Amino acid sequence: MVSGTPVWARYFAVIFIVCTALFLLAPLFVVMGVSVSESQFISFPPQGFTLHWYEKVLSSDAYVSAAWTSLWIALTVTIAASLIGGAAAIALNRRSLPASGLMSAALLSPLVLPTIIYAIGMLLLWSAIFGPISPLALAIGHTVIALPYVVRTCLAVLADTDPFLEEAARTMGAGRLQRLAFVVLPQIKPGLLAGGFFAFNISFDEAVLSLFLRKPGLTTLPVQIYGQLEFSPDPSVAAVSTMMIGLTIVLLIIIDRTLGLGKIASV
């Protein structure tokens, strides 16, 4: 304990931590509990124990096809956002762009703009130019929302690097592509991996854009969950949610093993 901290402040800190844990984690445990409940309805506390709802989810065409849609879109978004965001961060870091302040603000603006407004705009724009909604429209929309995370993580990583490294590589005979492959990419790699992880997760559980940019056959998992909840709520919704939580945890473990969570936390 830090000496000199008043007793009331320590109590306050404990209460604060307990509340944070409660409201952050408890809802997840509630969902997990409901997913194994024998009740036909979504109710808490759960009654009994069954894996019936998991079985129902895995044998449901609607859920499985929604999961595949979400996965493909999330993977596309991860790759697109990493490529575009990484390249943008490199350019911004060198300050070689005209109006780089404006560029950076534009790239980061999806963080603060209301997604619902962007979603309506995207729907109208796409319909006006390209006609019916396609998976590409949704992937582009998700990429825009995910970009700020990639740009931010990559910029943070690049800020810690020696700006003379590329010049040094030039004096050692490295041409443009060699510098990209042997100097720039190795340095930006942690930022790309962390940003890609964020991009995947954002796309995978994004609901607002997915609700607007949908059509029969283009339903993502969050939209499917929402529809199920609205029209025939049963604990299968909780089961699929629990599986999504599980996927996130698996991804976190993979990232931790390959890169270290500490690095992501620091960017």
Add this chain to the structure above:
Amino acid sequence: MSEINLSDIHKSFGKVEVIPGVSFSVERGEFVSLLGPSGCGKTTLLRIVAGLETVSSGRVDIAGTDVTHLPPEKRDIAMMFQSYALLPHLSVAENVRFPLRMRGIGSRDEQNERVKTALDTVQLSHLGDRRARQLSGGQQQRVALARAIVSRPKVLLLDEPLSNLDARLREDMQVELIEIHKNLGLTTLFVTHDQEEALSLSDRIILIKGGRIEQEGTPAHIYAQPSTSFASQFLGSANMLSAVVEDTGCGPMAVLGDGQRLPLALDEAARGAVSLALRQEDLVLSDASDAGNGAGLKAKVRARVYLGARNRYVLELAGASLRILTGNDQLFARGDDVSLTIAPERIRVLAP
């Protein structure tokens, strides 16, 4: 034959002309220092030789070939940076191999052999497997040096490579640099703001001020015979006094602002207003009240800085402040009246 040749180099950043027309050359195997205060353009000149800066006009030749419009990666050079610029994700050996890989020099085995030789030269062969960032500053410095010599470049460019090291390591590295330069016979261009470094390492010093060459010559020549007051202040931090030279019955005398007189050893020197350069180590300090010191200049002690083996005094003389270095045998306090003498032939008379 000159290995590096710069002719009439002009360089502007925006509207500011930082290099207003400079020409110099470096002979094969020569060690030349560009010396000057920060912001004088010496690093810009080095970067122009490397190709990291383009020129506004002028021509750069390396080994007899016009390289003015060649990018750095196409020039046969190696450069050491102040920050060392080691690649943090690579091992020490991979860092040293990097120039060979990028330039496609030799087979894998030949590269290994060369990396080993280069690391032996800087006595780091036992650390080849370490990551660059696990090394101390001095060791990183050596890796950077090994990386610079591994491709046996025509020209070695050094951008204040010693300035991040502590005093002791810096002295060791200076000795090592001289040895390596002698053994490999590399044509070396060295940028520094440290006059001692330039004096001890160079075959020739080019003193730069405001983007122009102020003076150039061997260390001994440029130290002993600075041609301008900037040169004498920058090399040896000489004291500058304004004076007027007059002829008297017993030869030329310098008359200081307060009327005190100082004999000069000039035969046919400038008359009228001049600047006198008096080196710290040439001035002799004695007690003004001692008999027989009547010939010295009267000055007052303003401060004394104890430096261990020596003392630095700040004196007031003719409205100017003078710095001198003395031993420990006679100590003066603030406010003491002292007498200053200097051998007339040690005084340099320069344009005011």
